[in-house]
Amino acid sequence: MSPFLTIRGVSRSFAPTSGGAPTLALQATDLTVAENDFITILGPSGCGKSTLLRIVAGLDHPSSGEVQLAGKRIEGPGADRGMVFQSYTLFPWLTVRDNVCFGLNERGLPRAEQLELAQGFIRKVGLTGFEHHFPKQLSGGMQQRTALARALANGPRMLLMDEPFGALDHQTRELMQELLLGIWEGDEATARKTVMFVTHDIDEAVFMGSRVVVMSARPGRIKLDREVPIPHPRHYSVKTTPAFTELKAELMEQVRTEVLAAQAAMV
């Protein structure tokens, strides 16, 4: 399968804050993502996984290397790479419906078409009836569902997710994982969105991804790249199957080593 997204030699270092050495957040990294694939990027805090995602999103520039999407070099952000952030980034002055319509509005779609598309995605994320609510009136889970609908409604080629469920409680997080997975699995295999999902939660990484990439502690580099040997569609009960537990155990060891390394580096 021809790679859809190619990350080649991408590194990121940040200028020193007050007369010191520059911080290398990300070592020269190579990664390829096939189209319609769902890959999760797992790693401890500060390992550079969000930095990598932001570079793919075009919100940050690599210090070296380049990223290409379908053969074209990524220079900046765009509607082809939709993103869901960990902080709630719904526009507070817009209702749920107008938030979801934001990208469509920017494109100049006729209003009736916008509303129809938006309604469809609002229904998909289970928020029918809340179209006219403002973000402040929604719970965290509902806000992230709206953010997801907003990103999907814009029809991006790739969906980038930066620990989107990190701020939610455990139960809500699990339901959101199933919701997202359900929407992704709902499409035909050749029509599924290419997703890059960053998380520090191992269960989440294995449950959602078809492929898990583990990053080391700062300066981050890719340590491990595993196929998740569990077929789609996945029921939440796969979380207790042997295949799941086996992969989880391996990842736990790898991640734990990195977390300890990160802590040791801080001392």
Next chain:
Amino acid sequence: MKPLQPVAHGTRVVLGVTFFILFTALWAGVTFGGIVSKTFLADPVQMLRSGWVLLTEMGFAKDIGMTVWRVLGGFALATLAALPLGVAMGAYKPVEAFFEPFVSFARYLPASAFIPLLILWAGIGEAQKLSVIFIGSFFQLVLMIAVVVGNTRRDLVEAAYTLGASDAGIVRRVLIPGAAPEIFEILRMVLGWAWTYVIVAELIGASSGIGHMITDSQALLATDQIIFGIIVIGVIGLVSDLGFKWANRRMFPWALLGR
């Protein structure tokens, strides 16, 4: 009382009104009780009586109208000029770097000190009065609007970019709508300051207006009229404040939710 614990609307109104009552009672006590001479401070009843005379026999309503039109006119001009500049400064750092030092400096120039200059340049007509208010309001507005716009949440801007917004789209659809309720609050505050400038402008070289009436009354030691004039300004200011707050709630309901 517990810190930050909200108070019921009815209680809030009663408390606010009570202060006014106590204040008036103190004033009445001090004047009727003879503690302060009538020459220096008229009593409340006398003030109301002369206020009535001002309104019915001396065309004070026209003076009030003149003052209001001058404030609103000068303020509207300042707002029209300050809004685009403030937004541009908040949105584009080079623009901010160019204008901010001068605007920060000009902000401290007392508008009142400009009056003699303006009389020289523009005479004693309406243009001069409007200029005073303009100078007093414009620089404050520009700076405060620029700060509010510049404080827009970065993650909202990033989200908009990932939804395909253009640079112009970011300014038009994220920076401005996000800052709108706070900008409106800024307008309310600066209008309040504009009131102080208009009175000063009218104290010198005016033939109408509340400030002019105050100067006239000063010559006659009519403290009752002066106080009435000042109170009228206070009432108008309060009404405009309430008007702004009401309009802000109507236009930007999202800004107050959950507060």
